[in-house]
Amino acid sequence: MVRLHWESAGSLRSQTSVSARIRAAGTMSASRKAEDMLQELAARLQPNIKSLIVSIFGDAVLPHGGTIWLGSLIQLVDPFGINDRVVRTSVFRLSKEGWLTSHHLGRRSFYSLTNSARLRFEAAHRHIYAEARKPWDGAWTVVLTGGVDGETRETLRRDLAWQGFGQWSAGVMAHPDPDEASLRQALTDDGAMDAAIVMRGAAAEWMRPEALRSVISRAWRIDELAADYQSFLDNFRPLWRIADQGELSPRASFLTRTLLIHEYRRAILRDPMLPEELLSANWPGAAARLLCRNLYRRVQIGAERHLIEAIQTAEGPAPAADPAYHERFGGLEPMERSFADA
Numbered sequence: 001m002v003r004l005h006w007e008s009a010g011s012l013r014s015q016t017s018v019s020a021r022i023r024a025a026g027t028m029s030a031s032r033k034a035e036d037m038l039q040e041l042a043a044r045l046q047p048n049i050k051s052l053i054v055s056i057f058g059d060a061v062l063p064h065g066g067t068i069w070l071g072s073l074i075q076l077v078d079p080f081g082i083n084d085r086v087v088r089t090s091v092f093r094l095s096k097e098g099w100l101t102s103h104h105l106g107r108r109s110f111y112s113l114t115n116s117a118r119l120r121f122e123a124a125h126r127h128i129y130a131e132a133r134k135p136w137d138g139a140w141t142v143v144l145t146g147g148v149d150g151e152t153r154e155t156l157r158r159d160l161a162w163q164g165f166g167q168w169s170a171g172v173m174a175h176p177d178p179d180e181a182s183l184r185q186a187l188t189d190d191g192a193m194d195a196a197i198v199m200r201g202a203a204a205e206w207m208r209p210e211a212l213r214s215v216i217s218r219a220w221r222i223d224e225l226a227a228d229y230q231s232f233l234d235n236f237r238p239l240w241r242i243a244d245q246g247e248l249s250p251r252a253s254f255l256t257r258t259l260l261i262h263e264y265r266r267a268i269l270r271d272p273m274l275p276e277e278l279l280s281a282n283w284p285g286a287a288a289r290l291l292c293r294n295l296y297r298r299v300q301i302g303a304e305r306h307l308i309e310a311i312q313t314a315e316g317p318a319p320a321a322d323p324a325y326h327e328r329f330g331g332l333e334p335m336e337r338s339f340a341d342a
Contacts, residue, residue, distance in 0.1 A: 029245075041259065067110050068111055105314050136277070159189070163183065165272070176274055
Protein backbone atom coordinates (compact mmCIF):
# COMPACT_ATOMS: atom_id res chain seq x y z
CA MET A 1 0.00 0.00 0.00
CA VAL A 2 1.26 3.47 -0.87
CA ARG A 3 1.00 6.03 1.94
CA LEU A 4 2.33 9.55 1.70
CA HIS A 5 4.34 11.07 4.50
CA TRP A 6 5.35 14.69 4.80
CA GLU A 7 7.94 16.88 6.38
CA SER A 8 7.17 20.16 8.08
CA ALA A 9 6.48 23.08 5.78
CA GLY A 10 8.35 25.41 8.14
CA SER A 11 11.54 25.46 6.07
CA LEU A 12 10.45 28.41 3.92
CA ARG A 13 12.92 31.25 3.98
CA SER A 14 11.87 34.28 6.00
CA GLN A 15 10.33 37.06 3.93
CA THR A 16 10.82 40.73 4.60
CA SER A 17 7.82 42.27 2.86
CA VAL A 18 4.22 41.95 4.01
CA SER A 19 3.11 40.76 0.57
CA ALA A 20 5.82 38.10 0.53
CA ARG A 21 4.71 36.85 3.96
CA ILE A 22 1.11 36.70 2.78
CA ARG A 23 2.14 34.73 -0.31
CA ALA A 24 4.20 32.36 1.82
CA ALA A 25 1.29 31.81 4.23
CA GLY A 26 -0.98 31.12 1.28
CA THR A 27 1.51 28.63 -0.13
CA MET A 28 1.79 26.82 3.22
CA SER A 29 -1.98 26.69 3.61
CA ALA A 30 -2.65 25.43 0.09
CA SER A 31 0.25 22.98 0.30
CA ARG A 32 -0.97 21.58 3.61
CA LYS A 33 -4.46 21.05 2.20
CA ALA A 34 -3.05 19.46 -0.95
CA GLU A 35 -0.74 17.20 1.05
CA ASP A 36 -3.59 15.99 3.25
CA MET A 37 -5.76 15.29 0.20
CA LEU A 38 -2.91 13.56 -1.66
CA GLN A 39 -2.25 11.34 1.35
CA GLU A 40 -5.88 10.24 1.43
CA LEU A 41 -6.03 9.85 -2.35
CA ALA A 42 -2.84 7.78 -2.62
CA ALA A 43 -4.00 5.47 0.20
CA ARG A 44 -7.32 4.96 -1.58
CA LEU A 45 -5.93 4.48 -5.12
CA GLN A 46 -2.94 2.36 -4.02
CA PRO A 47 -0.97 2.88 -7.26
CA ASN A 48 1.17 -0.01 -8.45
CA ILE A 49 4.76 0.84 -7.49
CA LYS A 50 6.39 -0.35 -10.74
CA SER A 51 3.81 1.55 -12.74
CA LEU A 52 4.34 4.66 -10.61
CA ILE A 53 8.09 4.54 -11.28
CA VAL A 54 7.36 4.21 -15.01
CA SER A 55 5.16 7.32 -14.76
CA ILE A 56 7.97 9.24 -13.05
CA PHE A 57 10.47 8.21 -15.72
CA GLY A 58 8.16 9.29 -18.51
CA ASP A 59 6.86 12.51 -17.01
CA ALA A 60 9.84 13.77 -15.02
CA VAL A 61 13.11 12.00 -15.85
CA LEU A 62 12.90 11.80 -19.64
CA PRO A 63 12.64 15.59 -20.19
CA HIS A 64 15.71 16.12 -17.96
CA GLY A 65 18.21 14.08 -19.93
CA GLY A 66 16.59 10.68 -19.36
CA THR A 67 19.05 9.39 -16.74
CA ILE A 68 18.77 9.41 -12.95
CA TRP A 69 20.88 8.19 -10.05
CA LEU A 70 19.07 5.47 -8.11
CA GLY A 71 19.45 7.52 -4.93
CA SER A 72 17.60 10.41 -6.57
CA LEU A 73 14.79 8.12 -7.65
CA ILE A 74 14.50 6.80 -4.09
CA GLN A 75 14.30 10.40 -2.87
CA LEU A 76 11.54 11.25 -5.38
CA VAL A 77 9.28 8.37 -4.36
CA ASP A 78 10.05 8.57 -0.63
CA PRO A 79 7.09 10.90 0.14
CA PHE A 80 4.80 8.18 -1.24
CA GLY A 81 5.95 5.98 1.64
CA ILE A 82 7.93 3.64 -0.64
CA ASN A 83 11.15 2.49 1.00
CA ASP A 84 14.45 2.05 -0.80
CA ARG A 85 14.28 -1.76 -0.76
CA VAL A 86 11.00 -1.75 -2.66
CA VAL A 87 12.36 0.81 -5.14
CA ARG A 88 15.47 -1.30 -5.80
CA THR A 89 13.35 -4.41 -6.33
CA SER A 90 10.98 -2.59 -8.69
CA VAL A 91 13.83 -1.09 -10.71
CA PHE A 92 15.48 -4.51 -10.97
CA ARG A 93 12.26 -6.01 -12.31
CA LEU A 94 11.73 -3.15 -14.78
CA SER A 95 15.25 -3.78 -16.06
CA LYS A 96 14.51 -7.50 -16.49
CA GLU A 97 11.33 -6.60 -18.38
CA GLY A 98 13.23 -4.41 -20.84
CA TRP A 99 12.08 -1.00 -19.63
CA LEU A 100 15.28 0.23 -17.98
CA THR A 101 19.00 -0.06 -18.54
CA SER A 102 21.74 0.87 -16.11
CA HIS A 103 25.37 1.86 -15.89
CA HIS A 104 27.60 2.19 -12.84
CA LEU A 105 30.00 4.89 -11.74
CA GLY A 106 31.85 3.79 -8.66
CA ARG A 107 29.24 2.54 -6.22
CA ARG A 108 26.44 4.53 -7.81
CA SER A 109 23.92 3.10 -10.27
CA PHE A 110 22.29 5.29 -12.91
CA TYR A 111 19.15 4.27 -14.79
CA SER A 112 17.63 5.30 -18.09
CA LEU A 113 15.02 3.97 -20.50
CA THR A 114 15.99 1.34 -23.05
CA ASN A 115 15.68 2.29 -26.72
CA SER A 116 12.48 0.27 -27.15
CA ALA A 117 10.97 1.77 -24.00
CA ARG A 118 11.87 5.26 -25.19
CA LEU A 119 10.01 4.66 -28.47
CA ARG A 120 6.97 3.51 -26.52
CA PHE A 121 7.15 6.56 -24.29
CA GLU A 122 7.38 8.91 -27.25
CA ALA A 123 4.24 7.36 -28.74
CA ALA A 124 2.47 7.54 -25.37
CA HIS A 125 3.46 11.17 -24.90
CA ARG A 126 1.83 12.14 -28.17
CA HIS A 127 -1.34 10.61 -26.76
CA ILE A 128 -1.13 11.92 -23.18
CA TYR A 129 0.04 15.50 -23.68
CA ALA A 130 -1.70 16.39 -26.95
CA GLU A 131 -3.49 19.74 -26.86
CA ALA A 132 -6.62 18.52 -28.64
CA ARG A 133 -7.71 15.80 -31.03
CA LYS A 134 -7.69 16.60 -34.73
CA PRO A 135 -10.82 16.27 -36.90
CA TRP A 136 -11.60 12.72 -38.02
CA ASP A 137 -11.66 11.92 -41.73
CA GLY A 138 -14.12 9.07 -41.23
CA ALA A 139 -11.58 6.32 -42.06
CA TRP A 140 -10.53 3.33 -39.94
CA THR A 141 -7.20 1.55 -39.81
CA VAL A 142 -7.88 -2.20 -39.68
CA VAL A 143 -5.23 -4.82 -38.85
CA LEU A 144 -5.95 -8.42 -39.83
CA THR A 145 -3.85 -10.81 -37.73
CA GLY A 146 -5.29 -14.15 -38.86
CA GLY A 147 -2.11 -15.01 -40.76
CA VAL A 148 0.15 -14.35 -37.76
CA ASP A 149 1.38 -17.31 -35.70
CA GLY A 150 -0.52 -17.90 -32.45
CA GLU A 151 2.01 -16.73 -29.85
CA THR A 152 3.12 -13.79 -31.98
CA ARG A 153 -0.52 -12.89 -32.64
CA GLU A 154 -1.23 -12.62 -28.92
CA THR A 155 1.86 -10.45 -28.37
CA LEU A 156 0.80 -8.22 -31.25
CA ARG A 157 -2.74 -8.01 -29.90
CA ARG A 158 -1.44 -6.77 -26.54
CA ASP A 159 0.88 -4.25 -28.17
CA LEU A 160 -1.87 -2.89 -30.43
CA ALA A 161 -4.30 -2.72 -27.52
CA TRP A 162 -1.69 -0.67 -25.66
CA GLN A 163 -1.80 1.75 -28.63
CA GLY A 164 -5.59 2.04 -28.39
CA PHE A 165 -6.67 -0.55 -30.98
CA GLY A 166 -9.92 -2.36 -30.27
CA GLN A 167 -10.61 -5.97 -31.16
CA TRP A 168 -13.67 -6.04 -33.43
CA SER A 169 -13.61 -9.82 -33.76
CA ALA A 170 -11.08 -12.67 -33.67
CA GLY A 171 -8.06 -11.60 -35.71
CA VAL A 172 -9.48 -8.12 -36.50
CA MET A 173 -8.28 -4.99 -34.70
CA ALA A 174 -9.16 -1.41 -35.59
CA HIS A 175 -8.41 2.20 -34.69
CA PRO A 176 -9.87 5.45 -36.09
CA ASP A 177 -6.56 7.34 -36.16
CA PRO A 178 -3.52 5.42 -34.87
CA ASP A 179 0.04 6.65 -34.72
CA GLU A 180 1.37 5.09 -37.92
CA ALA A 181 5.01 5.05 -36.82
CA SER A 182 4.09 3.22 -33.61
CA LEU A 183 1.96 0.72 -35.53
CA ARG A 184 4.80 -0.08 -37.92
CA GLN A 185 7.24 -0.37 -35.02
CA ALA A 186 4.96 -2.86 -33.24
CA LEU A 187 4.58 -4.98 -36.39
CA THR A 188 8.35 -4.95 -36.85
CA ASP A 189 9.24 -5.68 -33.21
CA ASP A 190 6.73 -8.55 -33.03
CA GLY A 191 7.87 -10.10 -36.31
CA ALA A 192 4.46 -9.69 -37.92
CA MET A 193 5.29 -7.31 -40.76
CA ASP A 194 5.17 -10.12 -43.36
CA ALA A 195 2.00 -11.74 -42.02
CA ALA A 196 -0.37 -9.02 -40.78
CA ILE A 197 -2.54 -7.12 -43.24
CA VAL A 198 -3.16 -3.41 -42.66
CA MET A 199 -5.91 -1.50 -44.46
CA ARG A 200 -7.47 1.94 -44.11
CA GLY A 201 -10.87 3.01 -45.31
CA ALA A 202 -14.26 4.40 -44.35
CA ALA A 203 -17.46 2.51 -43.60
CA ALA A 204 -20.13 2.52 -46.29
CA GLU A 205 -22.33 5.60 -46.15
CA TRP A 206 -25.50 3.50 -45.95
CA MET A 207 -24.36 1.52 -42.88
CA ARG A 208 -26.53 2.07 -39.82
CA PRO A 209 -24.68 3.99 -37.06
CA GLU A 210 -26.23 1.70 -34.41
CA ALA A 211 -24.16 -1.22 -35.72
CA LEU A 212 -20.93 0.75 -35.40
CA ARG A 213 -21.77 1.97 -31.89
CA SER A 214 -22.43 -1.62 -30.81
CA VAL A 215 -19.04 -2.77 -32.09
CA ILE A 216 -17.32 0.23 -30.46
CA SER A 217 -18.94 -0.48 -27.10
CA ARG A 218 -17.71 -4.09 -27.13
CA ALA A 219 -14.26 -3.50 -28.61
CA TRP A 220 -13.18 -0.73 -26.24
CA ARG A 221 -15.37 -1.32 -23.19
CA ILE A 222 -16.54 2.26 -23.44
CA ASP A 223 -18.66 2.07 -20.29
CA GLU A 224 -15.63 1.02 -18.22
CA LEU A 225 -13.50 3.76 -19.76
CA ALA A 226 -16.18 6.35 -19.03
CA ALA A 227 -16.31 5.18 -15.41
CA ASP A 228 -12.52 5.52 -15.12
CA TYR A 229 -12.65 9.06 -16.48
CA GLN A 230 -15.45 9.95 -14.08
CA SER A 231 -13.42 8.60 -11.16
CA PHE A 232 -10.47 10.70 -12.31
CA LEU A 233 -12.68 13.80 -12.31
CA ASP A 234 -14.06 13.01 -8.86
CA ASN A 235 -10.55 12.47 -7.47
CA PHE A 236 -8.77 15.51 -8.91
CA ARG A 237 -11.40 18.24 -9.08
CA PRO A 238 -10.92 18.91 -5.32
CA LEU A 239 -7.14 19.17 -5.86
CA TRP A 240 -7.71 21.70 -8.63
CA ARG A 241 -9.78 23.86 -6.27
CA ILE A 242 -6.98 23.81 -3.70
CA ALA A 243 -4.22 24.48 -6.25
CA ASP A 244 -6.24 27.36 -7.67
CA GLN A 245 -6.45 29.02 -4.24
CA GLY A 246 -2.70 29.47 -3.82
CA GLU A 247 0.73 28.35 -4.97
CA LEU A 248 1.76 24.91 -3.76
CA SER A 249 5.22 24.12 -2.43
CA PRO A 250 7.64 22.55 -4.94
CA ARG A 251 7.33 19.11 -3.38
CA ALA A 252 3.54 19.24 -3.15
CA SER A 253 3.51 20.39 -6.78
CA PHE A 254 5.66 17.44 -7.85
CA LEU A 255 3.55 14.93 -5.93
CA THR A 256 0.36 16.40 -7.37
CA ARG A 257 1.73 16.29 -10.91
CA THR A 258 3.02 12.74 -10.50
CA LEU A 259 -0.23 11.29 -9.13
CA LEU A 260 -2.24 13.31 -11.67
CA ILE A 261 -0.35 11.98 -14.69
CA HIS A 262 -0.12 8.47 -13.29
CA GLU A 263 -3.89 8.19 -12.91
CA TYR A 264 -4.64 10.00 -16.18
CA ARG A 265 -2.19 7.75 -18.04
CA ARG A 266 -4.07 4.65 -16.86
CA ALA A 267 -7.20 5.88 -18.61
CA ILE A 268 -5.88 7.79 -21.62
CA LEU A 269 -3.66 4.97 -22.87
CA ARG A 270 -6.70 2.71 -23.11
CA ASP A 271 -8.67 5.43 -24.88
CA PRO A 272 -8.66 5.07 -28.69
CA MET A 273 -9.56 8.77 -28.85
CA LEU A 274 -12.67 8.01 -30.84
CA PRO A 275 -14.11 10.92 -32.80
CA GLU A 276 -16.70 13.02 -30.97
CA GLU A 277 -19.42 11.92 -33.38
CA LEU A 278 -19.01 8.33 -32.15
CA LEU A 279 -19.27 9.20 -28.45
CA SER A 280 -22.08 10.26 -26.14
CA ALA A 281 -22.81 13.97 -25.74
CA ASN A 282 -21.56 14.01 -22.13
CA TRP A 283 -18.43 11.94 -22.71
CA PRO A 284 -16.30 12.45 -19.53
CA GLY A 285 -13.01 12.02 -21.38
CA ALA A 286 -13.22 15.60 -22.66
CA ALA A 287 -13.65 17.04 -19.16
CA ALA A 288 -10.86 14.77 -17.83
CA ARG A 289 -8.43 16.06 -20.46
CA LEU A 290 -9.31 19.67 -19.64
CA LEU A 291 -8.87 19.11 -15.91
CA CYS A 292 -5.55 17.30 -16.40
CA ARG A 293 -4.25 20.08 -18.64
CA ASN A 294 -5.27 22.86 -16.26
CA LEU A 295 -3.96 21.23 -13.09
CA TYR A 296 -0.72 20.17 -14.82
CA ARG A 297 -0.13 23.74 -15.99
CA ARG A 298 -0.92 25.05 -12.51
CA VAL A 299 1.66 22.91 -10.66
CA GLN A 300 4.32 22.24 -13.29
CA ILE A 301 6.66 25.12 -12.39
CA GLY A 302 6.78 24.16 -8.73
CA ALA A 303 7.30 20.55 -9.72
CA GLU A 304 10.19 21.54 -11.98
CA ARG A 305 11.86 23.38 -9.11
CA HIS A 306 11.65 20.21 -7.02
CA LEU A 307 13.04 18.05 -9.83
CA ILE A 308 15.99 20.34 -10.57
CA GLU A 309 17.08 20.01 -6.94
CA ALA A 310 16.33 16.30 -6.61
CA ILE A 311 17.66 14.67 -9.79
CA GLN A 312 21.36 13.82 -9.92
CA THR A 313 23.02 12.30 -12.97
CA ALA A 314 26.54 11.00 -13.60
CA GLU A 315 27.41 14.49 -14.84
CA GLY A 316 25.95 16.29 -11.83
CA PRO A 317 22.61 18.07 -11.47
CA ALA A 318 19.99 17.35 -14.10
CA PRO A 319 19.79 19.65 -17.13
CA ALA A 320 16.81 21.91 -17.66
CA ALA A 321 13.76 20.40 -19.31
CA ASP A 322 14.09 19.93 -23.07
CA PRO A 323 12.02 21.97 -25.58
CA ALA A 324 9.55 19.12 -26.12
CA TYR A 325 8.53 19.36 -22.47
CA HIS A 326 7.34 22.94 -22.94
CA GLU A 327 5.07 21.84 -25.79
CA ARG A 328 2.97 19.62 -23.53
CA PHE A 329 -0.76 20.42 -23.40
CA GLY A 330 -0.36 23.14 -26.00
CA GLY A 331 2.46 24.99 -24.23
CA LEU A 332 3.89 25.34 -20.70
CA GLU A 333 5.35 28.43 -19.09
CA PRO A 334 9.16 28.27 -18.85
CA MET A 335 10.48 28.09 -15.29
CA GLU A 336 12.90 30.96 -15.98
CA ARG A 337 10.00 33.30 -16.76
CA SER A 338 8.25 32.39 -13.54
CA PHE A 339 11.40 33.33 -11.54
CA ALA A 340 11.54 36.66 -13.37
CA ASP A 341 7.90 37.39 -12.52
CA ALA A 342 8.22 36.39 -8.87
